[in-house]
Amino acid sequence: MTTALLVIEGLCVRxxxxxxxxxxxxxxxxxxxxxxxxxxxxxxxxxxxxxxxxQPFDAGAIRIDGFALAPGPVPPETRLVPLRRRxxxxxxxxxxxxxxxxxxxxxLALRHVLGKTRAEADAVAATLLAxxxxxGRAEAKPGQLSGGEAQRVAIARALxxxxxxxxxxxxxxxxxxxxxxxxxxxLRGLCNQGRSLLVATHDAxxxxxxxxxxxxx
Amino acid sequence: xxxxxxxxxxxxxxxxxxxxxxxxxxxxxxxxxxxxxxxGAPYVEADPANPARVRGFDVxxxxxxxxxxxxxxxxxxxxxxxxxxxxxxxxxxALGLSGVEDTPARRAQHAVTIPYFEFREVLAVRPADAxxxxxxxxxxxxxxxxxxxxxxxxxxxxxxxxxGLIPISYDDDVHPYAxxxxxRMDAVLLDHIIAQRALRRRGGSGFVILPQPIAxxxxxxxxxxADSALRDSMDAVLRESMRDGSLEQIFRRWxxxxxxxxxxxxxxxxxxxxxxxGPAGAAQAIAYLPSxxxxxxxxxxxxxxxxxxxxxxxxxxxxxxxxxxALLRWLxxxxxxxxxxxxxxxxxxxxxxGLAGFVRLPALLAAILALGLNxxxxxxxxxxxxxxxxxxxxxEAARTLGFTELQILGLIRGPQALRxxxxxxxxxxxxxxxxxxxxxVITVVExxxxxxxxxxxxxxxxxxxxxxxxxYLAMSLPLARLxxxxxxxxxxx
Numbered sequence: 263m264t265t266a267l268l269v270i271e272g273l274c275v276r277x278x279x280x281x282x283x284x285x286x287x288x289x290x291x292x293x294x295x296x297x298x299x300x301x302x303x304x305x306x307x308x309x310x311x312x313x314x315x316x317q318p319f320d321a322g323a324i325r326i327d328g329f330a331l332a333p334g335p336v337p338p339e340t341r342l343v344p345l346r347r348r349x350x351x352x353x354x355x356x357x358x359x360x361x362x363x364x365x366x367x368x369x370l371a372l373r374h375v376l377g378k379t380r381a382e383a384d385a386v387a388a389t390l391l392a393x394x395x396x397x398g399r400a401e402a403k404p405g406q407l408s409g410g411e412a413q414r415v416a417i418a419r420a421l422x423x424x425x426x427x428x429x430x431x432x433x434x435x436x437x438x439x440x441x442x443x444x445x446x447x448x449l450r451g452l453c454n455q456g457r458s459l460l461v462a463t464h465d466a467x468x469x470x471x472x473x474x475x476x477x478x479x
Numbered sequence: 480x481x482x483x484x485x486x487x488x489x490x491x492x493x494x495x496x497x498x499x500x501x502x503x504x505x506x507x508x509x510x511x512x513x514x515x516x517x518x519g520a521p522y523v524e525a526d527p528a529n530p531a532r533v534r535g536f537d538v539x540x541x542x543x544x545x546x547x548x549x550x551x552x553x554x555x556x557x558x559x560x561x562x563x564x565x566x567x568x569x570x571x572x573a574l575g576l577s578g579v580e581d582t583p584a585r586r587a588q589h590a591v592t593i594p595y596f597e598f599r600e601v602l603a604v605r606p607a608d609a610x611x612x613x614x615x616x617x618x619x620x621x622x623x624x625x626x627x628x629x630x631x632x633x634x635x636x637x638x639x640x641x642x643g644l645i646p647i648s649y650d651d652d653v654h655p656y657a658x659x660x661x662x663r664m665d666a667v668l669l670d671h672i673i674a675q676r677a678l679r680r681r682g683g684s685g686f687v688i689l690p691q692p693i694a695x696x697x698x699x700x701x702x703x704x705a706d707s708a709l710r711d712s713m714d715a716v717l718r719e720s721m722r723d724g725s726l727e728q729i730f731r732r733w734x735x736x737x738x739x740x741x742x743x744x745x746x747x748x749x750x751x752x753x754x755x756x757g758p759a760g761a762a763q764a765i766a767y768l769p770s771x772x773x774x775x776x777x778x779x780x781x782x783x784x785x786x787x788x789x790x791x792x793x794x795x796x797x798x799x800x801x802x803x804x805a806l807l808r809w810l811x812x813x814x815x816x817x818x819x820x821x822x823x824x825x826x827x828x829x830x831x832x833g834l835a836g837f838v839r840l841p842a843l844l845a846a847i848l849a850l851g852l853n854x855x856x857x858x859x860x861x862x863x864x865x866x867x868x869x870x871x872x873x874x875e876a877a878r879t880l881g882f883t884e885l886q887i888l889g890l891i892r893g894p895q896a897l898r899x900x901x902x903x904x905x906x907x908x909x910x911x912x913x914x915x916x917x918x919x920v921i922t923v924v925e926x927x928x929x930x931x932x933x934x935x936x937x938x939x940x941x942x943x944x945x946x947x948x949x950x951y952l953a954m955s956l957p958l959a960r961l962x963x964x965x966x967x968x969x970x971x972x
Contacts, residue, residue, distance in 0.1 A: 316875050339883060346881035357876035361895050361969070370890060371880035423880065 267292045267427055267458045268313065272322035274333075275308050282308050285322070288476045290427070295449060295459040297469035300478035306462035307354075309478070310429045313460070314351045315342050327426055346375075350420030354431040356412045358404035364391065364415045365400040368422045376423060390418040394448065409436040413445075421452070428452065430461045434468045446471040510545035510553045513567065514538075514577030515560035517651070520676060521733045522577040523555070536733040537577045537698075540595060543725055544574070544700070547716030561628045561935050564589055568703050574713070575701040578670065580630050581753075584937060585701060590710040594697030594753050595717050595726060596735070597743040598670040600631050602689040603659060603677070609687045612666060618644040621665035624655035627928065628935040630696050631668045636770065647842070647922045648932065653677070654832070658922075660685040661835055663842070668693060672735055697743070697753060721748055767933040767943075774929030775950045781846055781925060782912045782954075788851025789911070790904075793858025800863050802884070811859070818856035824917055826853055831921040846918035854911055861903045865896035898969045905962035909955045926950060 266289035273286040283305040290296045298306045311317040313324055315336050324331040329344045331337075339346075358367050368390060369383035378386070391397045394414040404412055413433060420428055430449075434442045446468060449459055453473075461472065469475050514523040516533050523535040533555045545551035556572045563575035568589065579585075581594050602623075604612045612618060615638040623638075625631040627648035635646035647664065649655045655667040656677040667674070667686075674688045700717075702710045720726040721744040730736035746753055799811035818826070830852075831845040840848065869892045877887045919928035930947035934940045 314879050316878065339878065339881075343881065346879065349879065351876065351879040353872055353876060355870075355872055357870070357872040359873055359877075359891050359895075361891075361898065371882065374886055374890060375881040419876075419880070 265292065266290065267294075267327055268460065269325040270309070270313070270322070271324075273309065273312060273319055273324065274321035275305065275312060275317070275319045283312075283319070283478075286478065287322075290458050290460050292426070292458055293453050293456050294474065295453045295461065295472040297472040297475045298460060298462045298478065299464065299466070299469050299475050301464060304478045306464075306478060307431050310351070310431055310460065310462050313427075314349055314429055315345055316351075347423065348426045350423065350425035350428045352413070352416050352420045352428065352430040352433060354433075354435060356404070356416040358407075358412060358416055358419070360404050363401050363403055364396065364407065364411075364418075367404070367415060368419045371419075372422055386422055387418070390421055391415070394418050410441050413437070414448075417448075425457075427458045427460065430459065432463055432465075433461060434463060434465045442468055508549055508551040510541065510548065510551045510574065511556055511572040512541045512553055512574040512576055513556040513558040513563055513572035514541075514575065515563070516555075516557055516577075517560075519560075519577055521672065521735060535577075536596075536729050536735060539729040539732070540700075540726070541574065541576050543720050543729065544713050544716050547719060548712055560626075561931065564701055564935065565940070567701055570703065573702060573706065573709065578672075578698055579701050581697040581699045582630060582633075585699075588937075588939070589704050590702040590707045592700035592702070592710055593714045593717055593747050594699050594743065595721075596698040596730070597739045597753075598672060598696050598698065599692035599739075600634065600668055600694040600696060601671045601674050601692055603656065603667045603669070603674050603686045604665065604689065605659065605662075605685075606687050608665065609689070613689065613691065615644060615668075615693060616642050618642065618666055621645065622647050622663070623666045623668055624649055624658060624664040624922070625668045626650075626652050626655070627924075627932050629669075630694065631670070632932065634694055635668060648919075648924050648928065649922055650920060654922075656681070656686065657832075661839060663835075663839060670696070718748060767929070767937075770924075770929050771926070771933065771946065771950070774924055774926045775954070777843075777923060778912065778915050778926040778951075779954060781843070781850065781915045781918060781923065782908070784847045785850035785854060785915070786908050786911055788847060789854035789858045789907075792852060792855035793862055796855060796859035797862035797866060798888070800859065801866050802888075815856045815859050818853055819860075823849070823853050823914060824920065827917060827921055842918075842922045845921055846915075846923045850911060850915060850918065854907060857907055858904065861900050861907070862896060865899035866892055868899050869895045898966070901962055901966055901969075905959060908958060912955055913951065 268290040270289070271287050273283050274281065275283040286305075286309060288296070298309060300306055308317060312319045312331075313326065315331055318335050319333055321333050326345060327348050329348065331345070359370065362370065365384065365387045368387040369380070372378045372383035372386055373380060387400065388397065391400055394417060396411050396414045396418070399407060399411055399415070402411075404415070407415060413436070433445060437445060442465070449461070450471075453459060463469055514537055516523045516525055519535060521535050522537045523533050526532040526534045538555065541553045541555070545553040558566045558571065558575075560577065563577070563579060564585065566572065567575040581591065585591055602612070602615075615623075615634075618638075619642050622645045623635055624647040625635055627650060632646065632648055635644065638644050639646050652669060652673045655664060655669065658664045659667050660681070671688070671692070678686065678688060700713060702713070717726070726744070727736060727740070730740060743753065796811045796814060799807045803811065827846070827849045830849045831840065831842065834840065873891060874887055877891050882890065915925055916927035919925055924932075926947055930943045934943040937943065
């Protein structure tokens with residue numbers, strides 16, 4: 263194992279004087295796929311959200327590729343730019359922008375955040391959609407996509423800015439067994455490109471296909 | 480049982496009382512007459528000594544007619560001045576009287592008495608303009624105010640086409656002079672009695688009345704078309720009161736007597752036909768169609784610009800409520816609640832007349848401001864609801880992609896909220912289209928006002944009403960259609 267990309271030390275999250283996460287510590291190395299396991303309500307999603315700075319934490323430290331998050335309120339977005347460049351997030355509900363086509367869901371950030379031209383952004387989107395086997399659905403609106411298609415578009419959207427770490431929340435929840443196996447293969451491919459993955463799941467079979475399992479209890 | 484018996488007795492008693500009152504109206508022969516006492520001196524006004532009673536020269540004329548018809552007393556019924564004809568035809572009262580003008584249209588539609596008073600349509604201008612303005616021809620491009628539904632207004636409409644002045648119609652005869660003094664009007668054309676009264680109220684300053692009358696008209700009593708026999712009896716009483724000097728005494732008491740009245744009495748008693756003289760005759764129904772089209776354009780203009788303002792201010796307010804600090808949220812909520820909780824009519828008056836001391840807004844601008852700022856409160860609530868309806872997880876997804884809050888609003892939240900807001904916004908625009916009729920109270924002649932003027936002049940609401948409804952529908956239906964099409968297009972999947 264080389265240097266860790268993500269380091270979590272003693273992470274504590276309290277809500278209404280209830281401990282949601284108590285002193286969680288683990289690391290994710292570059293190119294490693296880690297499953298975050300545990301029953302529902304144990305704080306898997308909370309941990310991912312804390313790493314993505316969508317949620318404050320009360321104690322501990324999070325470091326992503328040299329960028330540190332400290333306990334306390336979530337910093338303003340202007341200070342989170344380095345984090346946003348390093349971390350992608352695939353939500354359980356996919357959270358696609360309902361008014362945009364699959365392609366525009368992917369190109370929006372490329373054009374408006376990273377400043378790429380429409381042609382450059384379209385090329386990236388076409389490559390990503392094709393590699394995830396949804397190349398033919400570029401024009402479809404989210405409402406017209408199946409659950410599996412929407413998930414792959416969401417993965418493509420998160421990958422488009424080329425983040426070093428991809429966070430995924432329950433990616434197999436809406437997939438049949440065949441799709442689960444295909445997804446594991448897809449994610450493995452991403453790791454082989456040097457990307458790190460942290461996947462929250464309660465699917466033991468899927469977790470078995472990752473490099474390492476961190477269990478929350 | 481006792482209670483029921485008592486109740487039934489009370490009911491019988493009340494019924495007896497009611498029928499006897501009705502009978503009393505007939506047996507004691509009360510002449511029920513209608514007029515407008517709102518700002519109606521010296522015609523009809525509430526008696527300062529006893530506000531339950533009315534006084535004025537028309538009150539005394541009505542009493543004189545009642546006496547002349549037998550042992551009658553006169554009972555007054557309040558009615559909006561412009562509705563006197565319609566009310567008398569409905570049977571609300573037998574005689575309409577309070578500066579009711581003798582016009583060919585009125586003669587054609589109703590039974591009308593002989594003229595009992597001659598008035599002059601006079602121009603009032605600011606003292607500085609007295610040397611420059613001598614007639615309507617000198618008022619090209621200038622704003623001239625008057626009371627709607629009057630001969631004066633018909634004269635101004637005709638003069639608009641011939642001399643290019645801008646007629647402004649008011650619902651009352653006080654505000655035209657106030658606006659003249661403040662510079663919102665360049666002249667006011669009204670009956671000399673009204674002009675003189677306005678000048679007295681201002682202590683004789685602020686404006687001057689030009690000596691040369693623009694037209695001559697007469698006041699008459701108006702009765703239902705079917706009441707021509709009663710009208711003939713009233714004519715006889717009026718002639719008698721001209722002969723015996725009682726009418727002259729009434730006019731002298733109210734300081735409206737002058738030599739022209741003596742001449743009028745002579746001509747009436749000699750049996751001469753006395754008509755209105757002046758630059759304009761009665762307007763034909765067809766003559767109102769261009770005005771109606773112009774009024775429809777005003778309605779559309781006011782509605783579109785107000786809605787644009789409402790959308791912009793509404794978006795700002797909604798953003799304040801969704802994104803703002805606690806103070807900003809409190810301020811925007813306060814604005815929304817105050818505006819939604821008070822009548823639009825009041826807001827119109829405050830912006831047009833209330834602010835006149837600080838800023839003298841043109842009527843059209845005041846109308847657009849008042850409507851726009853009022854509807855902004857409703858739009859703000861729609862947008863707030865629509866913004867909050869966009870799933871929060873999409874906003875979080877946008878944050879993880881590195882968008883700024885402003886970008887999220889402009890690229891993701893706003894466009895989706897617009898879809899949610901479209902249907903209620905269309906609804907509001909159609910409501911605004913109709914609410915724009917209220918701006919007539921601050922002299923903007925829009926579709927409903929113009930229709931009312933038209934209806935009053937032709938003496939019927941049927942054709943003008945249908946025409947007006949058709950124009951409103953022609954404006955609102957395509958809008959609803961467009962909104963439905965947009966909704967369908969955006970609803971994808």
